[in-house]
Amino acid sequence: MDILLQEVGYSYAKDTPFEKRALTDVSLHIPSGSYTAIIGHTGSGKSTVLQHLNALLKPTEGSVTIGDRKIEAGVKAKNLRDVRRQVGIVFQFPEQQLFDETVLKDIMFGPLNYGVPEEEASRRAHELVEQLGLPAEVLTKSPFDLSGGQMRRVAIAGVLAMEPDVLVLDEPTAGLDPRGRREIMDLFYRLHIEKGLTTVLVTHSMEDAARYADNVAIMHNGRCVVTGEPTAIFSNEEQLRDYRLEPPRTIRLQRKFEAKTGIQLGVVSLTEEALAQNIASALLEGRDSE
Numbered sequence: 001m002d003i004l005l006q007e008v009g010y011s012y013a014k015d016t017p018f019e020k021r022a023l024t025d026v027s028l029h030i031p032s033g034s035y036t037a038i039i040g041h042t043g044s045g046k047s048t049v050l051q052h053l054n055a056l057l058k059p060t061e062g063s064v065t066i067g068d069r070k071i072e073a074g075v076k077a078k079n080l081r082d083v084r085r086q087v088g089i090v091f092q093f094p095e096q097q098l099f100d101e102t103v104l105k106d107i108m109f110g111p112l113n114y115g116v117p118e119e120e121a122s123r124r125a126h127e128l129v130e131q132l133g134l135p136a137e138v139l140t141k142s143p144f145d146l147s148g149g150q151m152r153r154v155a156i157a158g159v160l161a162m163e164p165d166v167l168v169l170d171e172p173t174a175g176l177d178p179r180g181r182r183e184i185m186d187l188f189y190r191l192h193i194e195k196g197l198t199t200v201l202v203t204h205s206m207e208d209a210a211r212y213a214d215n216v217a218i219m220h221n222g223r224c225v226v227t228g229e230p231t232a233i234f235s236n237e238e239q240l241r242d243y244r245l246e247p248p249r250t251i252r253l254q255r256k257f258e259a260k261t262g263i264q265l266g267v268v269s270l271t272e273e274a275l276a277q278n279i280a281s282a283l284l285e286g287r288d289s290e
């Protein structure tokens with residue numbers, strides 16, 4: 001399912017003395033099946049864009065088209081239930097929204113609320129717990145008796161249980177240790193690849209954007225200033241710095257290697273594995289320093 005923002009403007013507390021403009025003329029296409037990363041420094045408008053993706057916020061200018069629903073500024077949008085089911089958002093610290101007595105009930109809550117039969121909702125919960133690498137015993141436990149990492153997975157299962165067409169991730173690994181972060185990010189990537197799930201990642205991590213995304217949008221001062229594929233975006237270090245972003249670590253390491261050895265690796269490495277491979281190939285080929 002595609003999402004298209006056309007010339008979107010958004011002001012918080014519009015027409016009040018506290019009015020605050022957050023977005024100006026944002027046009028952004030999230031193609032069906034893509035993995036789109038939205039990056040930008042603090043306050044650039046990422047979270048505000050994110051909340052337009054399932055109409056939690058409605059544009060004060062322009063329009064947002066989510067699948068076959070068009071939400072236009074100044075036009076009352078009714079019945080957004082379908083949109084909310086189709087676009088699932090994993091907010092930062094989603095475990096704060098767990099509430100039910102057992103993990104099973106918590107995961108089933110959303111689907112039941114949308115009229116999914118009990119048996120099917122339960123089947124989804126069992127399947128998701130397994131897919132997310134949790135032991136089946138957690139289903140009967142209180143979510144509040146689990147570890148932080150497990151709670152995070154249960155909350156994610158609750159979003160996935162709605163079987164969304166688009167999964168939106170807002171810094172989904174905030175507060176986890178490096179291993180937990182990697183596991184969760186790899187899991188989202190697997191879902192994206194195996195189920196063709198359209199994924200949108202809002203992140204401060206250039207490393208995650210470079211590793212996982214196939215489409216990158218840069219936000220700056222409330223505008224979407226650049227979109228493109230990751231190799232083009234991340235090889236333009238000057239442009240990144242103009243928007244107050246650091247290039248991903250692998251690219252910084254690559255530049256150090258090139259400066260120290262005089263060997264030019266050519267294409268930029270978006271992952272550590274790619275960097276190791278590029279260095280190995282250059283050394284094996286006996287590429288000379290320039």
Ligand SMILES: Nc1ncnc2c1ncn2[C@@H]1O[C@H](COP(=O)(O)OP(=O)(O)OP(=O)(O)O)[C@@H](O)[C@H]1O
Pocket residue numbers: 012013020021022040041042043044045046047048049
């Ligand atoms: N509820 C709100 N009321 C008023 N202004 C807000 C509100 N939420 C955000 N803003 C302002 O809107 C602008 C964009 O904020 P937004 O949270 O979308 O940026 P962000 O890129 O997600 O930032 P961060 O990386 O810090 O999460 C900022 O100037 C911010 O101060």
